[in-house]
Amino acid sequence: MIADRMMGKEKQSWIDHSMVISGDVECRGRIVVKGQINGTFKGEDVLVADSGHISGTVFANSIECFGRIEGDITTKTLVLRQTGCHVGTVETGDLTIEPGAVLDCALQSGIKKVQKYQVSKKEVKQAPVVNLSRCICAFQEGTRPCCMDVPWSGRKELYNNIVDLLDKDKPLIKVTGEGGSGKSLLVQKVQNSLPGNFEVFLIADQVGAVASLVQSVATDIGVDTSTVSSQGELIVEIKNVLKEKSSRGQKVVLLVDDAELMYPATMEGMIRLLTSAYDGNNGEVLQMILFGSDKLESQMVATTVEYFEDETNCQLYLEPLTIKDTAEYLRFCLQRAVKQTEVDCTALLPYESISRIHSASGGNVNKINEMADKGIQAAHADGATAITPGFIEQS
Numbered sequence: 001m002i003a004d005r006m007m008g009k010e011k012q013s014w015i016d017h018s019m020v021i022s023g024d025v026e027c028r029g030r031i032v033v034k035g036q037i038n039g040t041f042k043g044e045d046v047l048v049a050d051s052g053h054i055s056g057t058v059f060a061n062s063i064e065c066f067g068r069i070e071g072d073i074t075t076k077t078l079v080l081r082q083t084g085c086h087v088g089t090v091e092t093g094d095l096t097i098e099p100g101a102v103l104d105c106a107l108q109s110g111i112k113k114v115q116k117y118q119v120s121k122k123e124v125k126q127a128p129v130v131n132l133s134r135c136i137c138a139f140q141e142g143t144r145p146c147c148m149d150v151p152w153s154g155r156k157e158l159y160n161n162i163v164d165l166l167d168k169d170k171p172l173i174k175v176t177g178e179g180g181s182g183k184s185l186l187v188q189k190v191q192n193s194l195p196g197n198f199e200v201f202l203i204a205d206q207v208g209a210v211a212s213l214v215q216s217v218a219t220d221i222g223v224d225t226s227t228v229s230s231q232g233e234l235i236v237e238i239k240n241v242l243k244e245k246s247s248r249g250q251k252v253v254l255l256v257d258d259a260e261l262m263y264p265a266t267m268e269g270m271i272r273l274l275t276s277a278y279d280g281n282n283g284e285v286l287q288m289i290l291f292g293s294d295k296l297e298s299q300m301v302a303t304t305v306e307y308f309e310d311e312t313n314c315q316l317y318l319e320p321l322t323i324k325d326t327a328e329y330l331r332f333c334l335q336r337a338v339k340q341t342e343v344d345c346t347a348l349l350p351y352e353s354i355s356r357i358h359s360a361s362g363g364n365v366n367k368i369n370e371m372a373d374k375g376i377q378a379a380h381a382d383g384a385t386a387i388t389p390g391f392i393e394q395s
Helices: 002-006 121-126 154-167 183-193 210-221 231-247 264-274 294-299 302-310 323-337 351-361 365-381 389-394
Strands: 012-015 020-022 030-033 036-038 045-048 053-055 058-065 068-070 073-080 085-097 102-109 172-177 198-203 251-256 287-292 315-318
Touching: 058 068, 102 323, 154 172, 154 183, 154 315, 154 323, 172 183, 172 294, 172 302, 183 198, 183 251, 183 287, 198 210, 210 231, 210 264, 231 251, 251 264, 264 287, 264 302, 287 294, 323 351, 323 365, 351 365, 351 389, 365 389
Parallel strands: 012 030, 020 036, 030 045, 036 053, 045 058, 053 068, 058 073, 068 085, 073 085, 085 102, 172 287, 172 315, 198 251, 251 287
Antiparallel strands: none
């Protein structure tokens, strides 16, 4: 459909899928954005494809958005298609929003007469009223999606950052976050969703001695420990197995959840024996990710602290969800429960309700799920078709 719209256009520029442009961009004629722009954009006619992303201030004569725009927009005409999303402020004289699009912004009039919505009567009649019983379990454990899977979210970006660091062969990564921040969800996501060339193992007993933990790792990766008589021999056998896996293009990643429970000496021993964090030699070693609370900082020995001081990009922190990520996560849960083409989740869960959930939860993922679940239960019991702020107050 997008390709058909592009045919016959002259003076047309492209930013392809693989392109990321950071800085100010100015363009004459028509531009098609399939990649990403980070910075101020000035142009005439802009089409943001469904894979496109503009993060920054946009000035244009006309904008048609199938993808995502984050930032302030000044334009004569803005058309937000069904798959489109804009977060920021809009100053426009002509605004069209298709059912299913997400507009989370403040609107300003650049022309005296501003049409906030140009949805035809036919489209309005076709928009169904959804019985909340169809999505009553949207925020319950076992049903709700992982907050790491929400497209364009900060959590998704953090997961992608971990994958990028592993691809770059970083031997040691640290991820910390407060209780309820989604740390355990991230551990599960990394354990189950890394690309196929990664083999992932999770340490189950953080408080064991170095010898027992190394033994456990050896067993997990397939070392025959029955003929090994010393720890030195065990390390050699581990490296032999890792070398063989590496020859097949495989990487081994060791996850340590609740790493703050591990004895500092044990943590250092594991890092020294199984990674190249201290010596810088890649060799036949594995990569390790430490997941923990803020207390993890006090459990690290000086050499580990120094490593992270040099490798600052390997220190990641799970911030509380922003209001934007809270909104997208809640609506994503609803979209998974009820197909996006069948319901406008902005109507199911108004921004005012999202704002109250975010304010009361402080961006804590566990509290967000709890409040949203209680709200939808209360709305359903009342026979309502939307989770309005009153039901959030009841929760």
